[in-house]
Amino acid sequence: MKSGKVVALTLLIVVSAIAMLCVDVEYCTATLNRFTSYEELKEFLQHRKYSFEPYGYLPSIESQWGLAELKTMGANDYSKTNIQVEGVDEADIVKTDGEYIYVISGQKVVIVKAYPAEEAAVLSKITVNGTLKQIFINEERLVVFYEAGSWSETETFINIYDVLDRENPISKGEITVDGCYFTSRMIGDYVYVVVRKAASLVEGEVALPEIYSEGECKVIPATEIYYSDIADYGYIFTTIVAVNVQEDGQEPTDETVLSGWTTNMYVSQENIYLAIGYRDKTILHRIHIENGEISYSADGEVPGTVLNQFSMDEHEGYFRIATTLHRKNNVYILNMDLEIVGMLENIAPRETIHSARFMGNTCYLVTFEKIDPFFVIDLSDPYSPEVLGELKITGYSDYLHLYDENHVIGVGKETIPAGTGDFSWYQGVKISLFDVTDMSEPKELAKYEIGNRGTDSPVLRDHKAFLFDKEKNLLVIPVSVAEIDESKYPNGVPPYISGEIVWQGAYVFTISLTLEEKIMLRGTITHVENGDVHNTAYQTKRTLYIGEVLYTISNNKIKMNSLPDLSEINELTLNE
Secondary structure (H helix, E strand, O other), X not given: OHHHHHHHHXXXXXXXXXXXXXXHOOOOOOOOEEOOOHHHHHHHHHHOOOOOOOOOOOOOOOOOOOOEEEEEOOOOEEXXXXXXXXXXXXOEOEEEOOOEEEEEEOOEEEEEEOOOXXXXXXXXXXXXXXXXXXXXXXXXXEEEEEEEEOOOOEEEEEEEEEOOOOOOOEEEEEEEEEOEEEEXXXXXXXXXXXXXXXXXXXXXXXXXXXXXXXXXXXXXXXXXXXXXXXXXXXXXXXXXXXXXXXXXOOOOEEEEEEEOOEEEEEEOOOEXXXXXXXXXXXXXXXEEEEOOEEEEEEEEEEEOEOOOHHHEEEEOOEEEEEEEEOOEEEEEEEOOOOOEEEEEEEEOOOOEEEEEEEEOOEEEXXXXXXXXXXXXXXXXXXXXXXXXXXXXXXXXXXXEEEXXXXXXXEEEEEEEEOOXXXXXXXXXXXXXXXXXXXXXXXXXXXXXXXXXXXXXXXXXXXXXXXXXXXXXXXXXXXXXXXXXXXXXXXXXXXXXXXXXXXXXXXXXXXXXXOOOOOEEEEXXXXXXXXXXXXXXXXXXXXXXXXXXXXXXXXXXXEEEEEOOOOOEEEEEEOOO
């Protein structure tokens, strides 16, 4: 009995010592906690000797240009922004509701009467005193995001407009959040906006995030801020703000996390996942969202770093993520507590992930070094994922899109293997159609290559620039085409030679499994005038369709062409 008491007392002393060590020496919690006071927050930053001047511009996770996916809505058949998760809309620089087009052009949001094409006209323009980022359209409400301020003190503005009268938009409110716009999503009537602000000590004090709404300023109290004890190159306040865009009187809700640099985000209909790259691992935070309510739920970590949002996915109560660590690739499956329950490691050693796409119980993964292995991975047993099939071809895909349950479209680059060394020379833009009917033996059914080395497309970096409609057999991507003058190389063109950009615009394809030529060029459309291919004002960035009309959009122009034969119907200048 006495010995038992001694053991218990010893254990109590050890536990107390560990607790004191955590408090006095290091914040060593593995999970997120909330600060108990402002002084604790200040001590947290002082303890790590991070006393930076405020950071300037923090890049958005999303490119400022991208474009559309297909959907049929209402009386008009029209395309919508190409998104990752059904029911989770993503902000973009162009939106349409099937009758009007809303487009960012310089410092203006231009509202265009788009349908019918013959009557197209600019109806109104909304000018902001800042840098426009992205927009949403939700019935008769237009949501506009822009940044303003100095390099050291940036603010994100969320403006909501009633556009029932498209010629006279009415401001219905403005919310301002300290920090740089990162990304946003819209689920139902709620917009979830993520803003990042550098956490630093300025003259010995912490500049806490602030939210301005309806003339009132809310300073986020230290006691409402979650923190993660991950030493990094700097700490960031990541604030999520939820706004009901239909209810003018409803106050926004918010949640703030102090952690490392949030680098990627994945959003399902119920959760926001923040991914923070730190050295050789990715820190994950799951934040539950429901009808504007935001609550921190779990955190975890996986080895390796994440390429982009498509490297993450939630499915039937599990979170799946693909990472690269020391040129080894891995897929991890986590439960809702973000604990790893299954893993597949060391995929394609010496290579790196170029694209990933989770679709139901399957993960498609493209890695690349000298050739392109296209992997089909079975995730039906979350505790024991396995590679079912692998295809080795030249080139690689930077973006994967589901054609149907048995076929996948890939957009990337063709390559020519180098004569020596473990690398290849990338060439023109390549579109591939993969057959995964037999998952153990995936095949490349068809491919189409555009241009020579130096050819580029925003689709390689931004999925919103991709337009696809299976029912219409339609695929459209913006392309900058590079060509090489072969007469300069009588002995053949070396694979490392890049061409000159000679054309920019939209490539329009017919894509169908029933055709002998399954990816067939239907035609091209350009906005470029007088051959000035480097004039960004007329470079096509987005494409969409309304009915049987294809709309191509640049910063200064919208062109309207007939979908059946691409004959020109009308064009509209946005900046007159």
